[in-house]
Amino acid sequence: MxxxxxxxxxxxxxxxxxxxxxxxxxxxxxxxxxxxxxxxxxxxxHAQVVSGGTSPTTIIDNIATFILGPFGEGVAVLAVAAVGFMCWTGRMGFHAIGWLAAGLVLVFGSSYLVTTFVGGG
Known part of the structure; x- marks a missing residue:
């Protein structure tokens, strides 16, 4: 050894x-x-050449549509349910409801906020 x-x-x-x-x-x-x-x-x-392609603006718009669409609404429902359950079982204070509401307003109101600050175009 x-x-x-x-x-x-x-x-x-x-x-x-x-x-x-x-x-x-x-x-x-x-x-x-x-x-x-x-x-x-x-x-x-077998890498292929990309012809045409998609503009970066379209890609970003598609991502925003995905996040703010039904997927985002489903995640928001799960977040509300999770915070509600944690408040119900005493694991989280009621201040979390305020943070959750602020987060939802920022996420789903982001399009309106950006349009207001930057201007519609």
Missing amino acids: KQRLTKLRDRAANFAAGTVSKIDRGAWIHPAVLVTAGLLLPAVA
């Missing part, structure tokens, strides 16, 4: 010093393995 630990310690010291021989290196470093992986992996990707 001591011999194995000594051998392992010596191999670790050689590795740390950068004097590892080719015999001690794993097969995953072998040049043929690297060349094979380099030739096969790009064939799996």
Whole structure:
């Protein structure tokens, strides 16, 4: 057992010093393995050129529509239910209701607030 630990310690010291021989290196470093992986992996990707595309404004609008749509309403219902349950069981004070209301107003009123401050366009 001591011999194995000594051998392992010596191999670790050689590795740390950068004097590892080719015999001690794993097969995953072998040049043929690297060349094979380099030739096969790009064939799996088959990356295509994007033609046309979508403007960043459209992407941001789609994200906002997703958050403020039925998904956002569902999350809001779950948040109200969770805060209500925690207040009901005494794990959270009633101040959380105020923070929840403020958060809902900011999230769902964000479109109106931005239009008011920036201007409609």
